[in-house]
Amino acid sequence: MIPLTWYLLVAAALFCIGVYGVLARRNAIAILMAIELMLNAVNLSLVAFWRYLHPERTVGQAFALFVLVVAAAEAAAGLALIISIYRNRETVDVENIDLLRG
């Protein structure tokens, strides 16, 4: 049997990888992917908790599903934004998108 800790550690690691990606990638799409990674990490821990703490309750899985939906919506909207940005500015490089520079 696999201890719950293993899953949690994997999830945490995946999440941190995602954080790193979000913070360090230049390309907006890449950042989006990193976010997807983070969401997956969350899902993983959700399901792990469901399995080990309350397999008889459906909350864990249900929330994982909701996260999935959110991820889908986020991908759709985010990519649409990125594409329209690309149309206007010929770049999806976050470092060049700094209209708010003080």
Add this chain to the structure above:
Amino acid sequence: MENQGTILALLTALIPWPPFIAFGMISLFANRWKRLSHTLAIGSVAISFVLSQVVFWSALRIEHLGEHPIAARIPWLPVGARPLEFGVLVDPLGAVMLFMVPLVSLMIFIYSVGYMAGDPHYSRFFALLSLFEAAMLLLVVADNLLMLFIGWEVMGFCSYALIGFWYRKPSAYRAAVKAFMTTRVGDVLMLLGIAYLYAQTGTLNFHDILRNPETLKVLAETPSYVAGLSVAALASLLLFAGTVGKSAQFPLHVWLPDAMEGPTPVSAMIHAATMVSAGVYTTIRMFPLLQAGQHGLGGETAFWVVALIGAFTAFMAATMGVAQNDIKRVLAYSTISQLGYMLAAVGIGAYVAAAFHLITHAFFKALLFLGSGSVIHAMEHGHHHAGHGHSHEEPFDPNDMLQMGGLARRMPITFWTFLAGGLALAGFPLITAGFWSKDEILGEAFHGAFEKGELLPLLVFLLLATAAVLTGFYTMRQIALTFLGEPRSPAAAHAAESPASMTMPLIILALFAVLGGYVGVPEGFPVLGALFGQNWFHEFVGGTLLEHPEALPFNAVPVVLSSLIALTGLALGGLVYARRPLAAGEPDPLVRLGPIYTFLRNRWYIDDLYHRVFVQPTLWLAERAVAFFMDRVVIDGFLHGVADAVWSMGGALRLFDRVVVNGIGDGIGEAVKAAGRELRALQTGLVQNYLLVVVLGVLGFIVLYTVAPMLRGF
């Protein structure tokens, strides 16, 4: 019974829906179809009105509505052990609101048909108005702070959209943005309060928190580590901040007068009858929390804050109202001032009085606004009527009271209704609703001040009394300038009575403004008291609280006092304006007050202060104040009275200006500028930099909550 209760709850839950649906349908389908859109809007409000009446009257028949209110909830998000629940709650307080809100709004909706006729964005107006109505009703029937906050914010948006309704006018959209931003300040704090309360109690349901002694006790005894306040006190103060924003209390009152840029029905509905009173309503709702805080740690701090802010605002706004020439701005300031009354009442523990004044005020203030609207309407039409053909040199302002006069003859219905509203506002003894509610507040204050001999009620009483005088004064001034004497402009000369769709609501509201007060006649009152039996309103609404507040024993002194106060104010106004009506082009007699007039006219320069223009006005004011000494001699006897009164305040104000304005004022200004210069470098505009910091913050928290305890363990 149980069954009936659930049915009632269901009805209650249905109340906010019709306007909301109407909003959707109008904005989607009825866009360029005026008749349909106002039919939809009014129809929907009418439905809500009927529903709420049904609920109200059946709520009356329920024994001990306070203990067993009409309530039902559904789980919204079953998270962990504390599901977020949505639900409806109608306790006595909610019931009276439920009686007032749809009635007033229905009147205003009908009125709008006449007022907005011929506006290009007719449908948008009604769509927004309906959405607003839906939000307001949601707020009233809400059984928890979260729902209340949702309604609250939606109303904020609608207010913004409607103030800026004529967005082509720069002043309009500036006012809109100003209103939105100013209220934001309060709302954020309020949200904090809500979150704090949820974190502490695990529920936002009114009934669970406010009618649950254990919870209150715990809340009152847990320290909040902020200024030595108890959790209850802190939470109630945070929530109160929201009220300060929404109900335009000092120091966040600046937006309300500008909000008059919106169409008049909007001013009547949002900025007089419903939304701004929603702020007060919230405070009244959370009163038990406030009360709990009183006995707990931090003592009466919360009470002091609420009471003083309320009373001071009441006074300040009244003084400002004296010096306005814009008919709507006068009303705006009187609104602020009256709201201050209610909050002051809450602050001195006069729970029922506050609620009472809230209701009556809603009626007569809506009436006044609609009346002024009909006047403005008439002025505009008169202007067109008079003005076609020859051109006008100076831009015409239909709101300027100095341009009016003599309208009483030209538009009798408006005049009489307006008179009724005005007298109610001034608290004309016995025959107006305003008197009873205001009297109850003053009575409570008096009771606390002179019979219990406490300091806070004394201050409150003095401020409120002064404010009452001023109220009477500017009301009379307004009525006189607008309706009496001779027309001072061609427009006024050609003004004509408004259509029935506008006068009808006026009449109905006037009835309530006059008779509404009799539901709260003190029991011991000579003749009338015997006539109406016990103080129904007090008994009913008092039931909302855990321990029923006892009605004050009847005491003639405050009653007489407050009647005198009201009459004095009216008399003064009459002396100055009615005795010898103003001729065209003649300046307002108050100008002779010199600096004080200017000072008031410029609304204490608080706006300027907020625009970080500090120094000049202060110096300027100072030297004028000195000059004021000089020409004091020339001012005749009557002016002495007012002058002395206002002047003695003036001293305090000069101090206020020196210390607050100079010190804090440009202190803040400089600090902000400097900080801006320094921090500018930080704003790279790169999202990821910000994120980096955010994550750092998260790390900080992790350390705080996990690692630190471990270390402490060693």
Add this chain to the structure above:
Amino acid sequence: MTLIQAVFILFAALTLGAGLMTVLSRHLFHAVLYLILSLVGVAGLFILLEAEFLAGVQVLIYIGAISILIIFAVMLTRGMARNPGPPLNNQSLAAAVIAGLFFILLAPVLAGFPWPTAASGVPADAIEALGRSLVDPNQFALPFELASVMILAALIGAIFIAREKR
């Protein structure tokens, strides 16, 4: 180490390795492929957790839809993808440190807590129960509706934003 644990380690390694490559790989298209690989790994872990349904949905939604979407975006913004500059920005080092720290802080907490080891078995009708709970007004009906409305709004918004203005 039992067989199942070996499988777990395999999937975990797949997930993390691919995830790492996702954020590191210079070429965007490869990044997407690695992302897909990592998602497959997660799906595998789901199966190990006896959440087959989620695993299936994961593959269907993430790999069948989302990653395809991302690939499309990559190709539509080809100017970037063809000749990629340095993949990382100039705060990458700080980011690495912070992410590392994050894990270092997180790990002991997760590992330290005494989690229940032996879990009770998954009920046979887990999937059915899940389905019912999603439409049960006392459980997730409202959030479910909310989610559906949200995704609808997101899609409409996406169409509106990305559409060629003319």
Add this chain to the structure above:
Amino acid sequence: MGQIYDFIYNLLPYLGMWLHGFLRSLGLSEEAVFLVVGLIKAFLLANFGLIGFAILTYVERKIVARFQDRLGPNVAGPYGILQPVADGIKLLTKEDTMPAGADRWVYNLAPLIIATCALAPLVVIPFGPGAIGADLHIGVLYALAVGAGALVGVLMAGWGSNNKYALLGAFRAVAQLISYEIPSVLSVVIVVMIAGTMSTVGIVQAQDVPYLFVLPVAALVFLLSGVAEVGRTPFDLLEAESEIVAGFHIEYSGMKFALVFLGEFVHALVVSALFAVLFLGGWRGPWLPPYLWMLIKMSVGIFLFFWLRATLPRIRIDQMLNLNWKFLTPLMILNLIGVALVDKGLRAAGVSGGMWAAGLFLFNMAMLIGALALPGYLGRRARMAALAGEAEAEAVEAPVAAH
């Protein structure tokens, strides 16, 4: 006699039992046996796919030839039976080229992924009671999911081979596949809803009446979108020679091309198998042994594919997408809701068995007729409008021409 019949009837289960016993007798642990059996099953299924592919190529060419009044392959071996072998040898011996500037790994992996994703669903195809790769209780979902994986392969192929035609082809392919995923998934959902399980075996066992006669709309749409997903005429736009040369696999040759090709055919096989399982009652049938029934039912689907290909012309891409988004998807959503309601209603009324099936069938038929009538009506109106417009135009032009 009876025994022989019984043996033939239950051939596959017997084989399974024998294999299990044999392995146990070798002293393997239960786990190990599980593993080995799994491997063997996988091997068998893969080969089933491969052989099926080989046969299908031949059969298709024969059938299509008959349709077009030709002979078809007839040189290699009697009736050209050995044609597939010849093709195989040719493909194997062909030079394996790699286009310049191709994305090496991606380019090489793509065919593998396509082929694998095509073969994987075979795992959940039941060939009889107890004769299935693995009876997952998310069987159908699994089939759909891994099938979706092929998209990635297609995109990889299109991208990797650094060729604009390939990329365009890949785009088209994915657009088409993803779009038609939706109605097919919806129809599967309907079946799952009625059967109350996602396990393929369970669905087969639930079909006392083949769902073709209970949910005709779903069946039809599933078949239609199946054709589209397999990407065969009339939906073979992803390799429309006339427009984008050969689509995403233009650059592939030799073995890799063979893999892509295999993927396509196996996908067809799988779709028809799923059709058989979901709507034709899978292995169930009188007299004949289950696996034969399964094969027969599969061949029905296959034959339909060939038939369509031989008869219909290719449609335009906009027509294809319109058909999907504006007709099939809404239809399926409505059908889903309707079927759910009718089913609930019938069950609530205590109707079951034949009557229940008849009720659903009637409902579906009504819906189908309505659905088919509507676009016809709309189309007619549009044409009328167009004609009127032309008439006006002429009326306007006439005087102009006179001048």
